Amino acid sequence: AAGVLSRESGHEQVVFCHEPRSGLRAIIAIYSTALGPALGGTRFYPYACEEDALADVLELSKGMAYKNAIAGLDLGGGKAVIIGDPERDKSEMLLRAFGRFVQSLAGRYITACDIGTFSADMDVVARESSYVTGRSTELGGAGDSAVLTAHGVLLGMRAAGEQVWGRWGAPWQRRIGIQGVGKVGFRLARTLAEEGATVIVHDVDQRALDRARAEIPGVQIAPDLDALLTADLDVFAPCAMGGVLDERTVSRLSARVVCGAANNQLADETVAKLLDDRGILYAPDYVVNAGGVIQVADEIGGFDLVRATKRADRIYDVTREIFRRGAADRVRPDVAAARIAEARMADLAAVRTVH
Ligand code: NAD
Structure with missing residues (x-):
């Protein structure tokens, strides 16, 4: 089988x-x-x-x-x-x-x-x-990969915000909704709140919410996912399980940007178009959440947080490049990202078979 x-x-x-x-x-x-x-x-x-x-x-x-x-x-x-x-x-x-x-x-x-x-x-x-x-x-390990995952998602958010509004702007002007305040979502929420952004979170685990309330200045709690989606948001950051974005949730979303850590955020392949049709910019999940794998990959050669952080900083440029390529080729960002990834895999696979 x-x-x-x-x-x-x-x-x-x-x-x-x-x-x-x-x-x-x-x-x-x-x-x-x-x-x-x-x-x-x-x-x-x-x-x-x-x-x-x-x-x-x-x-x-x-x-x-x-x-x-x-x-x-x-x-x-x-x-x-x-x-x-x-x-x-x-x-x-x-x-x-x-x-x-x-x-x-x-x-x-x-x-x-x-x-x-x-x-x-x-x-x-x-x-x-x-x-x-x-x-x-x-x-000698890289430790909790949520550190650079959250870092990369923040950079992706900045790149997406610049694409939509021309600039990311002052943090206190931004309203961010975060689904899931676990390892990554909590760090993301805390950093954004400390910078002065309005942060609204939802989680199904009461312990995660209690910790967020205790440790994140000014955090607001949405009682359920619908309340989070329909709150007045600039950015929605899925940081729980995959598949949160479907026909129903996209229709409720108030945000102009989706940028979060969760893997496989789109329930199926039709959802990217639904987001695009509503004028919502989707920063592809695997592009902006690569900080974690960059962090642990660094461990293979002996972990160095400074080196790994520098590498994760490139997520900002890669996300911008995807939006640029998408606009140039008149395709959505998810299509532009897949094309770049597939081309690298195909090209290098071919070269690596040559002795
Ligand atoms: P985690 O398990 O620490 O946190 C997930 C949080 O989401 C938990 O607090 C959980 O209670 C909450 N949650 C689960 N289902 C929910 C729901 N239906 N509604 C609201 N909240 C819900 O996981 P994590 O490491 O923070 O990862 C979060 C997401 O990001 C996952 O999808 C993961 O695959 C992805 N991701 C994580 C990393 C990393 O380095 N940790 C890297 C890349 C991608």
């Missing part, structure tokens, strides 16, 4: 991992190694069934290939999902069993953190595998 799926979806390799003693059920998907080893995080999530997990990992690994390509990294795209409730099912045994599977791929796949996994977990996985990033800083 994996072979058929892999052929149909364009993936190079899909690996189903079962280890009964630890209860591990995971899937590792490698979309492309055209540019180098496939780097992408491990999502630990209570999927309703294996099919849902497979659909997610196929989509996410493809997204990583595009993200790494457009970020200029010498890395392909991959992703892993562990099926289970991280709060209940995570154990040393399970993480080490997962590490054995990562190791078995001999460097074709390099893992990192994602939703439900943290640097401390990567430290455990790294006891079984050499192909792990996002480890704790005390162990």
